[in-house]
Amino acid sequence: AALNGPTSVVIAGDEDAAVSIAASFGAQGRKTKRLTVSHAFHSPLMDPMLEAFRKVAESLTYEAPKIPVVSNLTGTIAPAAEIATAGFWVRHVREAVRFLDGMRAMEAQGVTTYLELGPDGVLSALGQECLAGESEHVALVPVLRSGRPEAETLTTALATLHTRGTAPDWAAYYAGTGAERVELPTYAFQREHYWLDAGTAYGDVSSVGLGSADHPLLGAAVSLADAEGFLFTGRLALDTHPWLADHAVMGTVLLPGTAFVELAVRAGEQAGCDLVEELTLEAPLILPERGGVRLQIAVGAPDDTGRRTLALHSRPDEAGDDEPWVRHATGALAAGGAEGSFDLSAWPPAGAERIDTDGLYEGLADAGFGYGPVFQGLRAAWRGDGEVYAEVALPEDTDPGAALFGVHPALLDAVLHTIGLSDLTENPGQGGLPFSWTGVRVHSVGADTVRVRLSPAGNGTVSLQLADVTGAPVASVDRLALRTVSPDQLTAPGGASDALFTVDWTPIPATSEQVSPDRxxxxxxxxxxxxxxxxxxxxxxxxxxxxxxxxxxxxxxxxxxxxxxxxxxxxxxxxxxxxxxxxxxxxxxxx
Structure with missing residues (x-):
């Protein structure tokens, strides 16, 4: 009577014969069940009613279907003209139901979503067993389920169809409810799980009388009451700023010199100074494996010309009040930084020669500069007319992203890696760390990809010009000087002996010539x-x-x-x- 699945068959006909067949299967260990039905449908016992049923069927009006129909009468797609005849439906009463063949015919047509219209989900369960291929991307959706609210199961079925690419008539579904269509975001949902990252948790600093610094490397900012200066504070640690672990020198994690520049830019922004006139790094800021360091940035009152002094200090978490702070950098901030007038829209520059960058980071690692993925941003480099050009980008998953910085420290640090590929400095090819910055200006913020032009600036220094992918200015540096570093200079913070750079007096011999006081x-x-x-x-x-x-x-x-x-x-x-x-x-x- 029916082929409902690979292991599910229905037998109908004379009762004695059907019972005998069932007993034979039972003796073989097969499970059998007598169905509670009024007649032996789909068997010869239906023959006496076929003519009467035909007369009823012929009294109906038929239309050809608008979509293909897989018939359980044949287990294949039924011809449209045949479906619109009374004889087709008479055969349905008499002949076997080929449900298994019908399901596999739809599977062969590429169907992956099946909707069951009926009082329960019986056919959905049978259909799952009929499919011969992979079923993980297949959905069998019953509209109604026994014992469950109809509104709930119907809505669930429609929602499932919608998520699988079917377009339900939502206007008809919501008719009379007052529901209205609203616009969704213009981008596609990413379908990725997202765990909220608490990041650097400074809490509500306003509750203790401070202002938020709104910067990934800082926690609080406050203007001083008895002076026209500012004080910025924060805490840096590898557990709260894990991306900094990608900047290791001689096996020691250092705060990048470019991060000092970013901090100076942020301090200048609040103080009304858009130019980091000068910034000299005096000692490295070492980030310990456990714990962290407290950070202070002091901005002095403006002098007669509007210039402000800048000093950056740190002290370990566990340090007591009697332990001195380590000064890492000093500098000066000023107002009136010129707008960027350079243009790098022609890219790469005409006539520039491509520089091979393969193996760059492997070579730097051998020299003791362990740059992790976040700091490996150099994508391409060229040389021409005594200058070097480069293309630098942050990895797509960099967190925190470029939008939270003036110029992301990892992006600017990767710009400096180009210097090692050139002869712009006195020691080409040798790794070095930033020592002094002069004339730093940020023209636009948030760039995650930049074009760079590096030029000699005299006395072993270089100038930098950074532009976005359209060639518009992002940042510029008038002069940058690098210094080499050795492992014995990278010891734990705590005193002057830890300084990366120290003052050394060089004696100058007195002249033996007669000095004339005439002028x-x-x-x-x-x-x-x-x-x-x-x-x-x-x-x-x-x-x-x-x-x-x-x-x-x-x-x-x-x-x-x-x-x-x-x-x-x-x-x-x-x-x-x-x-x-x-x-x-x-x-x-x-x-």
């Missing part, structure tokens, strides 16, 4: 001892008098001697010599 000038009272040199030495009451004499045509003196002994006519204090400079620098000879 000397004295400001203030006569300086004891000058008379022994002989000659006429011009004297001026104060700096103003010297400036007037130079403006009137007096030859610019080769040396100016200023008394620091307290004469009221002369400036006092250790800065007196610097105060004398403007008196003659603003002249044609001085310039």
């Amino acid at each position: 000397w000038a004295v400001v203030g009272s006569e300086v004891p001892g000058l008379g022994t040199l002989g000659g006429e030495i011009a004297a001026y009451a104060d700096l103003g008098a010297l400036a007037e004499a130079v403006a009137a045509g007096t030859a610019l003196p080769e040396r100016v001697v200023v008394s620091l002994t307290g004469d009221s006519a002369a400036p006092e204090g250790p800065g007196a010599a610097n105060q004398a400079r403007p008196a003659f620098e603003d002249t044609p000879e001085g310039r």
Whole structure:
């Protein structure tokens, strides 16, 4: 009567014969069950009613189906003209149901979504057994389920069809409910699980009287009450900033020199200074394997020209109040940084020669520079006309991303890797760390891919110009100097011996030539001892008098001697010599 599956067959007909066949299967260990039905459908016992059924079927009006129909009468796609006849449906009463063949016919047609219209999910269960191929991407969806609310099962079925590419008539479904269509985001859902990363948890710093710094490397920012300065604080650790572990030098994780630049840029932004005039790194900031370091950035009050001093210090988490802070960098911030006027839209530059970058990071690793994936951003490089060009990008999954920084430290650090491929510095090919930055400007923020032009800037320094993928300016550096580093310079923080760079006095031998005082000038009272040199030495009451004499045509003196002994006519204090400079620098000879 029916082939319902590979192991499910229904037998119908004379009761004695059917019972005998069932007993034979039972003796073979097969499971059998007598169905509770009123008639032996799909068997010869239906013959007496076929003519009466035909008359009823012929009284109906038929239309050809608009979609293909797989018939359980044949187990194949039924011809449209045949379905629209009474004889087709009479055969359905008499002949066997070939459900197994019908399911496999649909499977062969590429069907992967099956909707069961009926009082329960019996056919969905049978259909699952009929499929011969992989079933993990197949869905069999019953519209109704026994014992469950109809509205729930119907809605679930429609939702399942919708998620599998079918387009239900939602207007008809929601008719009369007042529901309205709303716009979804313009991007496709990624279908990825997302665990919220707490990141650097500083909490609500406003509850303790501080302002949020809104920066991945900082926690709080506050303007000082008794001065026109600012103080920024934060905490750095590998558990809260794991991406920094990708910047290891000689086996020690260091805060990149480019991160100091980013911190200076952020501090300058809040202080109204868009130019990092200078930034000198004095000691490395080592990130320990366990625990972290506390960070302070102090920005001083503006001087007469609007310049502000900058100092960055750190101290380990476990340090007591009596333990000194380590100063890592000092610098100056200023306002009025020029807009970027360069253009790198023509890319790569015409006539530039491609530089082979294969094996770059392997070579740097052998030299002790262990750059992880986040810092391996150099994609391509070229050289031409004494300059070097590069294309640098952050990995797609970099977290935190470029949008949270002025210029992402890992991106800017990867820019510097190009220097090792060139002869722009005194030691080409040797790895080095940033030592001093001059004239750093950020023109636009958030770039994750940049084009770079590196040019010699004199005295072993280089200048940098960074642009986005359209060639528009992102950042520029007037001069950058690098210094080599050795393992003994990378010890745990705690004192001056840890400094990466130290001051070394170099003796200059005294000249044996006779010094003539003819082009000397004295400001203030006569300086004891000058008379022994002989000659006429011009004297001026104060700096103003010297400036007037130079403006009137007096030859610019080769040396100016200023008394620091307290004469009221002369400036006092250790800065007196610097105060004398403007008196003659603003002249044609001085310039």
